Amino acid sequence: MRTFVILAHKAPLTHEFSLNDLPGGAGRIDVLCRCVTASFCLSHGIRKDVQVYLVFQNQLVVRLHGETLRHLNPDERSTAALLQKALKAQSECVGEQEVQSTSGIFVSRRGLPQLLEQLQSQNTKIIQLHEAGAPLRNTVLPTNCAFLLSDHLEFDPAEDALLSQALRLNLGPKSLHADHCITIVHNELDLREIN
Ligand SMILES: C[S@@+](CC[C@H](N)C(=O)[O-])C[C@H]1O[C@@H](n2cnc3c(N)ncnc32)[C@H](O)[C@@H]1O
Numbered sequence: 001m002r003t004f005v006i007l008a009h010k011a012p013l014t015h016e017f018s019l020n021d022l023p024g025g026a027g028r029i030d031v032l033c034r035c036v037t038a039s040f041c042l043s044h045g046i047r048k049d050v051q052v053y054l055v056f057q058n059q060l061v062v063r064l065h066g067e068t069l070r071h072l073n074p075d076e077r078s079t080a081a082l083l084q085k086a087l088k089a090q091s092e093c094v095g096e097q098e099v100q101s102t103s104g105i106f107v108s109r110r111g112l113p114q115l116l117e118q119l120q121s122q123n124t125k126i127i128q129l130h131e132a133g134a135p136l137r138n139t140v141l142p143t144n145c146a147f148l149l150s151d152h153l154e155f156d157p158a159e160d161a162l163l164s165q166a167l168r169l170n171l172g173p174k175s176l177h178a179d180h181c182i183t184i185v186h187n188e189l190d191l192r193e194i195n
Contacts, residue, residue: 002189003124003146004182005053006035007112009153013056015088022080031151033079034179038186040066041074047186053146054083058111058158062086069104112162119146126166129185130155131175133168136188142167147185149178 010027017026022033032054039052050066062083064072071082082105089101096114098106119126125142129149148166155163171184 001049001051002039002047002186003051003053003119004035004039004185005055005115005119005126005146005148006032006151006178007055007058007148007155007159008032008151009057009156011054011056011151012087013060015084017084019077019080019084022076026080028152029080029083030076031178032083033076034177035149035151035182036064036072036079036083037074037076038179038182040064040069040072046072053115055112055115056087059109060087060090061108061110061115063098063106063108065104065106067104071102112159116162126163128155128163128166128168129171129181130168131170133170136169136171136185139167139169147182149181151178 008031011029011032012027017029022030036052039050040046046066046069048066052064054062056062072079082102086101086105086107089099090107090109092099093107093109096108096110098108100106116126123144125145127141127145127147129147148163171181176184
């Protein structure tokens with residue numbers, strides 16, 4: 001299973017945003033939609049062995065699970081509509097428990113610390129994708145790991161503190177868009193699988 005965690009700093013905490021203004025009024029949710037596309041979409045199909053956690057403003061987690069994910073298309077607008085349904089379904093959340101909004105998409109009221117705790121309890125090593133990290137290309141990866149990225153903004157100091165024990169890796173000398181980083185990681189892992 002390949003796992004990606006994307007930290008969204010401005011994306012909305014309610015479903016009350018317009019699908020006609022994703023980069024503006026919807027707090028750059030377009031960035032998250034592109035990350036979802038890059039995580040799951042192949043030219044003709046969906047990667048089933050992928051799990052994505054979107055952390056909204058350190059307060060909500062939307063999880064997308066490739067095995068059961070349905071209705072995902074490559075366009076940003078329909079992905080945003082799926083995320084909107086997840087945000088609406090949070091009204092049914094009790095405590096930190098997940099609620100399924102549509103097939104393969106779950107929402108819970110949790111932040112990054114709780115998510116990191118869960119991943120650590122599952123023996124998943126966190127890999128922080130960071131421009132200042134060591135090169136991924138020369139690194140032997142742990143079997144069970146989760147790649148964590150920021151959205152269009154830098155990691156904030158509180159996030160950096162929470163991630164102080166994480167392995168920091170970079171993908172090259174340029175600062176890239178988050179969705180492009182996901183494509184590169186998939187490509188690297190695809191190549192490692194056949195070599
Ligand atoms: C658009 S960047 C964030 C803002 C960016 N640091 C800047 O200076 O504008 C999105 C995220 O992608 C990841 N990223 C971008 N370039 C990377 C690289 N060369 N190596 C590893 N991760 C990278 C990091 O997680 C980064 O926070």
